Amino acid sequence: MKIRDRPHLSHLAFGLFLAAGAAHGAGGQDVYREKCSLCHDAGATLAPRVGHAADWLRRVDKGRAALLRSALEGVPGTAMLPRAGFPEMSNAEVAAAVDYMISTLGLSIPQVAEQKVASRPARPAVARVDDRTLVANVAEALRARVAPRAKIEGARVGAITVEARDGRVALSGMVDTAQVVRDAEEAALGVAGVTAVENRLIPAELFEHD
Numbered sequence: 001m002k003i004r005d006r007p008h009l010s011h012l013a014f015g016l017f018l019a020a021g022a023a024h025g026a027g028g029q030d031v032y033r034e035k036c037s038l039c040h041d042a043g044a045t046l047a048p049r050v051g052h053a054a055d056w057l058r059r060v061d062k063g064r065a066a067l068l069r070s071a072l073e074g075v076p077g078t079a080m081l082p083r084a085g086f087p088e089m090s091n092a093e094v095a096a097a098v099d100y101m102i103s104t105l106g107l108s109i110p111q112v113a114e115q116k117v118a119s120r121p122a123r124p125a126v127a128r129v130d131d132r133t134l135v136a137n138v139a140e141a142l143r144a145r146v147a148p149r150a151k152i153e154g155a156r157v158g159a160i161t162v163e164a165r166d167g168r169v170a171l172s173g174m175v176d177t178a179q180v181v182r183d184a185e186e187a188a189l190g191v192a193g194v195t196a197v198e199n200r201l202i203p204a205e206l207f208e209h210d
Contacts, residue, residue, distance in 0.1 A: 027093075027096045028096035028097050028098075028099050028100030028101075028103075029100050031089070031093045031094075031096050031097040031100070032050070032097045032100050032101060035084050035086050035089060035093075035097065036084050036097055036101070037050075039079065039084075040101065043055070044079075045078075045079035045205075046078070046079070047079065047080070050101050050104045050105075051104045051105070052105075053105045053106060053107055056102075056105055056107065057107070060102070060105070060107050064098070064099075064102070067098050067102070068094070068095055068098050071083070071084070071094050071095075071097070071098050072091065072094055073198075073199070074181075074199055076181065076182035076185055076186070076199070077178055077179065077181075077182040078178055079178050079203060079205070081181075081199075081200070081201070081202060082198060082199055082200055084097075085200075085202055087200055128167065128193065129167070129192065129193025131164040131165055131166070132164075133193075134164040134167070134169065134191070134193050134194065135155050135162050135163070135164045135169075136152075137191045137192070137193070138162050138164065138169055138187075138188050138191050138194065139152045139155065139156075139157045139162050140152065141187045141188065141190060141191050142157045142160055142162070142171075142184055142187050142188065143157050143158075144187070145183055145184070145186070145187035146160075146175070146180050146183045146184050146187065147160070159173040159174055159175060160172070160173045160175065160184060160201065161173050162188075166195075167193060167194060167195035167196070168194075168195060168196045168197075168198065169188050169191075169194050169196070169197050169198070170197075170198040170200060171184055171185065171188060171197065171198070171199050171200060171201050172200040172201065173200075173201060173202070174201070174202045174203075174204055175201050175202070175203055175204065176203065176204055176205065177203050177204075177205050178203040178205065180201070180203065181199060181201045181202075181203050184199070184201055185197050185199045185201075
């Protein structure tokens with residue numbers, strides 16, 4: 001999406017948690033098998049394994065909202081891509097897959113962690129920049145940070161395609177490593193006018209495991 005002591009939910013809350021897991025179980029299992037099992041069955045690319053609670057303890061401590069956000073947005077510097085690398089997946093499908101994986105662990109999620117996630121501070125407002133200028137500025141930042149030898153061709157910088165709409169930038173394409181994925185996202189976020197980055201970049205190293 002780590003073993004230490006944590007406060008337990010009440011019996012009622014834990015019962016509701018199990019019920020929710022059961023409600024998402026069937027559909028979530030199907031989504032998991034089709035989209036997530038390649039990495040999470042055997043722990044490929046250091047992914048936490050389903051059914052192995054020790055792999056998930058620190059992640060679960062952050063709460064379901066944090067797990068869901070990681071699944072939706074990806075985890076920079078790792079092989080965990082936004083929506084597991086399947087941008088066509090709906091929010092409901094991602095949530096169902098996350099709930100299914102949680103249901104295999106026999107762990108409860110601290111309520112306090114959920115509240116911390118919900119109350120994270122909002123991103124400061126930034127000056128509006130038109131989409132075409134934003135694409136050009138992000139492309140230049142990407143070339144400087146991750147692809148100094150690449151040519152900028154319209155909205156493309158080497159293998160990376162840049163899209164922008166109302167301050168939101170999307171990056172797509174295949175790059176060499178997960179580090180490049182993270183560096184590209186940080187470069188885009190540093191451009192004036194960018195309010196959010198949807199990182200769809202896929203590291204080629206993801207497919208190099210046995």
